[in-house]
Amino acid sequence: MASHNTASRSGGDTSPTNSATHSPTIPTPSFRLPLLGDLLSIDVAKPVQREMQMARRLGGIFERKIIAHRVIVVSGADLVAEVNDEEKWAKFLGLPLRKLRVIAGDGLFTAFNSEPNWGRAHRILGPGFSQTSMRGYHESMCAVVDELLTSWDHAAESGEYVDVGRSMTALTFDVIGRCGFGYDFGSFTRDAPDPFVGAMGRALEYVNRSSNDIPLLRTLFGRARRAQHDADIALMRETVARIVDEREASGDRRSDLLDLMLHTADPDTGERLTRESVVDQVLTFLVAGNETTSATLGFALHFLSSHPEIAAAARAEVLDVAGPDGPLAYEQIGKLRKVRRIVDETLRLWPAAPGYFRKVRADTTLGEHAMPVGSWVFVLLPQLHRDPAWGPDPERFDPDRFLPAAVRERSPHIYKPWGTGIRACIGRQFALHEAVLALASILRRYEIAPDPDYTLDVHEAITLKPRGLRVRPTRV
Incomplete structure (x- = not known):
C-alpha cells in the first residue's frame, strides 16, 4: 500500500x-x-x-x-x-x-526501516509464499471462488447486475482469512457482513481523508468521525486477537501464515514474533491482502466488460487449458498467460497502491x-x-x-505496482495467483456485460478502487 x-x-x-x-x-x-x-x-x-x-x-x-x-x-x-x-x-x-x-503497528508495510520486526517477520513469512505453500492454498482459494460463482449464478438466472466491489471484497476477505489464518469470514454464507469488514473499510477511508485534509478543520469538526475510527480500530484488533488466541488454545498445526507466525523462529536471530507482533502482521495481511486484490479484480472486470473481444480471447484460453467445467488445477494457472496479461495491464493503469x-x-x-x-x-x-x-x-x-x-x-x-526494493510487497505471488484464478473462473462461466450508464469512478481510500461498478453476468 x-x-x-x-x-x-x-x-x-x-x-x-x-x-x-x-x-x-x-x-x-x-x-x-x-x-x-x-x-x-x-x-x-x-x-x-x-x-x-x-x-x-x-x-x-x-x-x-x-x-x-x-x-x-x-x-x-x-x-x-x-x-x-x-x-x-x-x-x-x-x-x-x-x-x-x-x-x-510495526507490521511488514507500516514498520520504519529501523524497527526490527519487519525484517524478522519477512524472514519468518517468506516460506509462506513459496511454490509449495501456494500449492497448498490453491484448494481453499478454489472453494471461495466457487462460493462467489454460486452467488453470481442467482444474478445470471434473473438477469440482474452484481455489485462488483462488494463481491470482490467478499472473495478476497474469505481467501486471505481461510488461507492465511484458518478463519472464515463467511462473506457468502452470512446474512450480514462480518463487522470486521465494515470497520476496516471505514478505518481506511478515515486514514485517507485525514491524510489529505486540513488538520485544524478536522480537529474542530471531526470528533464524531474520530470516535468512530477509534471504535473501528478496537474492533479490528479485538477480532484478530481472538483469532490468534483461539488458534493457540486449540493447539492445531496448519500449513498457513498464522502457523508460521506462532511457531517459526527467525532464521537469523532465533527469535520468534511476540504476540503483539503476530496481531500486527495478521492485520497487515487482512488489510493489504484484501484491498489490493479486490481492487485489481474490480478494475479488471470493468475493463473486460468494456472490451468483450479481450474477454472472449481470454475465455478461449481458459477453455483450451482447463475445459468447460471442473476445478482449475494449480498447474493450469501458470498456463493462463492471456489472463495474467489482463491482470498486469490492469495493474498498470490502476495499481491498487x-x-x-x-x-x-x-x-x-x-x-x-x-x-x-x-x-x-x-x-x-x-x-x-x-x-x-x-x-x-x-x-x-x-x-x-x-x-x-x-x-x-x-x-x-x-x-x-508492488513497490520496489527489499520492502516490496511480500504477498504479490499470492495476489497474482488469486486474481488469475478468480478471473479465469468468472470468464469461463459468464459473459460480462457493463452497465451502459456507468462511467469509471475511481475511489481513493489508501488503495484505488472502482466505485459503483456493476456488471451483468450471463451463463456461457
Whole structure:
C-alpha cells in the first residue's frame, strides 16, 4: 500500500524535512498563496487523481507546498529509475502509512526501516509464499471462488447486475482469512457482513481523508468521525486477537501464515514474533491482502466488460487449458498467460497502491536537482505507468503490452505496482495467483456485460478502487 496526495506527508524514521524542495527549478502548481502555499490544489476525495492532472501539466517532477509542508512528486521514468536505486535511496514511511500504525503497528508495510520486526517477520513469512505453500492454498482459494460463482449464478438466472466491489471484497476477505489464518469470514454464507469488514473499510477511508485534509478543520469538526475510527480500530484488533488466541488454545498445526507466525523462529536471530507482533502482521495481511486484490479484480472486470473481444480471447484460453467445467488445477494457472496479461495491464493503469515514498541515504541528485540527506519523494505510480515510454496511447487498455517481447524491451523501473526494493510487497505471488484464478473462473462461466450508464469512478481510500461498478453476468 502507499500514500496519497498531500504535502502533509512529512515524517518518517527521523521526521526529516524536505529541504531540497526549495530548488526553484522544480515546477510548482499555479496560484501558490502566501503562507498557505498550494492549498487551492487540494482534493480531499481524489488526491491521487489530482496529482495525476498536475503531473500531466507540470511534468515528471514537481513540488507541492501546503502551509509549512512540502513534497516532491515524481513520475518520470528516468527519475523513478534513480529513486529505485537501493544504494542511494530507501523506503520512507509517509503519513498515511504512519496513520495505519494505529491498526497494524510495526507490521511488514507500516514498520520504519529501523524497527526490527519487519525484517524478522519477512524472514519468518517468506516460506509462506513459496511454490509449495501456494500449492497448498490453491484448494481453499478454489472453494471461495466457487462460493462467489454460486452467488453470481442467482444474478445470471434473473438477469440482474452484481455489485462488483462488494463481491470482490467478499472473495478476497474469505481467501486471505481461510488461507492465511484458518478463519472464515463467511462473506457468502452470512446474512450480514462480518463487522470486521465494515470497520476496516471505514478505518481506511478515515486514514485517507485525514491524510489529505486540513488538520485544524478536522480537529474542530471531526470528533464524531474520530470516535468512530477509534471504535473501528478496537474492533479490528479485538477480532484478530481472538483469532490468534483461539488458534493457540486449540493447539492445531496448519500449513498457513498464522502457523508460521506462532511457531517459526527467525532464521537469523532465533527469535520468534511476540504476540503483539503476530496481531500486527495478521492485520497487515487482512488489510493489504484484501484491498489490493479486490481492487485489481474490480478494475479488471470493468475493463473486460468494456472490451468483450479481450474477454472472449481470454475465455478461449481458459477453455483450451482447463475445459468447460471442473476445478482449475494449480498447474493450469501458470498456463493462463492471456489472463495474467489482463491482470498486469490492469495493474498498470490502476495499481491498487497508488505510489510509494523514497528517501535519500546520503547527499545525491535526482536528475539535475540536488537531494541532500533528509530529502524524500513520492512516486506516483498511475502516472509513471502512463509515461511516454509505454508507447502511443498509454491510456488505452491493451494486455499485449505484456507480451514477452514487449516486456524485454522496456526498463523494469517503469512498472512497479508492488513497490520496489527489499520492502516490496511480500504477498504479490499470492495476489497474482488469486486474481488469475478468480478471473479465469468468472470468464469461463459468464459473459460480462457493463452497465451502459456507468462511467469509471475511481475511489481513493489508501488503495484505488472502482466505485459503483456493476456488471451483468450471463451463463456461457
